[in-house]
Amino acid sequence: MxxxxxxxxxxxxxxxxxxxxxxxxxxxxxxxxxxxxxxxxxxxxxxxxxxxxxxxxxxxxxxxxxxxxxxxxxxxxxxxxxxxxxxxxxxxxxxxxxxxxxxxxxxxxxxxxxxxxxxxxHQPDGSIVRVGNTTINKKSYEVKIKDRTFLLPLKEFELLFFLLSNPMQVFSREQLIEQIWGLDYEGDERTVDVHIKRLRERFSQLTDDFQIKTVRGIGYLLEVHRQ
Structure with missing residues (x-):
């Protein structure tokens, strides 16, 4: 075709x-x-x-x-x-x-x-990721926790989708920049920290399904708590 x-x-x-x-x-x-x-x-x-x-x-x-x-x-x-x-x-x-x-x-x-x-x-097969009561859909760009739906800013969504798709793996800020913002990105690596902070603020009170952990000196890892 x-x-x-x-x-x-x-x-x-x-x-x-x-x-x-x-x-x-x-x-x-x-x-x-x-x-x-x-x-x-x-x-x-x-x-x-x-x-x-x-x-x-x-x-x-x-x-x-x-x-x-x-x-x-x-x-x-x-x-x-x-x-x-x-x-x-x-x-x-x-x-x-x-x-x-x-x-x-x-x-x-x-x-x-x-x-x-x-x-x-590669997206259609892996466009929906589920962890406990959390569902994240790459096609509609929605995050659902139980019966509540959230729409995130694009880069926050892509960062969360990437981390949830690769749980328990440690990623450096540089790797996350490359994955989410692309090789041409000329900004600061602190952008990653800002987006991680926002995700934590959004979801820490809403769900225990996952937690984004800081790995000192390296970067971040998403820990999944399966019920």
């Missing part, structure tokens, strides 16, 4: 270049010139991944990424002419999975598409 890639960019040269390269790589390429057109296409076409330009008329790349995130379970790569850390941060907050700065090598886009499709491929 052919993999459908949606390319959204108001620059026709970029559309043409990416179309040629990805078609040669064996993908079916669907093009949109702006965010509104992209959302219309997604209603009727099953796309496996979206490549979204940041600067577009009507709806910018951040807004489109959020809209895709809310409705579809597909990876998003954001294209941008800017290389500012603030833009990257906004992109990741909007829910993008990866980031590519223009001008880029079409081959690099291919690599990133392949890597993301591989990562998303």
């Amino acid at each position: 052919m993999t459908n890639i949606l390319i959204v960019d108001d620059d026709l040269n970029i559309l043409r270049l990416v179309h040629i390269h990805l078609t040669e790589a064996g993908y079916k390429v669907i093009q949109a010139k702006d965010g509104m057109e992209a959302l219309d296409i997604l209603k009727t076409e099953a796309c496996d991944l979206a490549v979204v330009d940041l600067m577009m008329p009507f709806m910018d790349g951040y807004e489109l990424t959020k809209a895709i995130r809310n409705q579809y379970d597909i990876p998003v790569i954001l294209l941008t002419a800017k290389n500012q850390i603030e833009d990257k941060e906004r992109g990741f907050q909007a829910g993008t999975d990866d980031y590519l700065v223009k001008p880029f090598e079409p081959k690099e886009l291919s690599f990133r598409i392949k890597a993301l499709l591989r990562r998303y491929d």
Whole structure:
């Protein structure tokens, strides 16, 4: 079955270049010139991944990424002419999975598409993790404890999902940054501590199913208490 890639960019040269390269790589390429057109296409076409330009008329790349995130379970790569850390941060907050700065090598886009499709491929089987009365669902991004449902900020959710999927394993801050924020992340490792602190504050009073422990000098481990 052919993999459908949606390319959204108001620059026709970029559309043409990416179309040629990805078609040669064996993908079916669907093009949109702006965010509104992209959302219309997604209603009727099953796309496996979206490549979204940041600067577009009507709806910018951040807004489109959020809209895709809310409705579809597909990876998003954001294209941008800017290389500012603030833009990257906004992109990741909007829910993008990866980031590519223009001008880029079409081959690099291919690599990133392949890597993301591989990562998303593994999700359906392991998209729900249960520990005691706690259920965490990667498709709906919900955490359920008994009959209560919680929606977490994206990175907190991904951190908790990763730790619950790998209980009783010690991870360094560096490993967690790589897993959750990606290799390109240029922020501080203390980000991990902040997110762990928030998760502890949220769940310590709500459940005894799990506990996130600090392993001195190394990082963190999630301990599971099976009833």
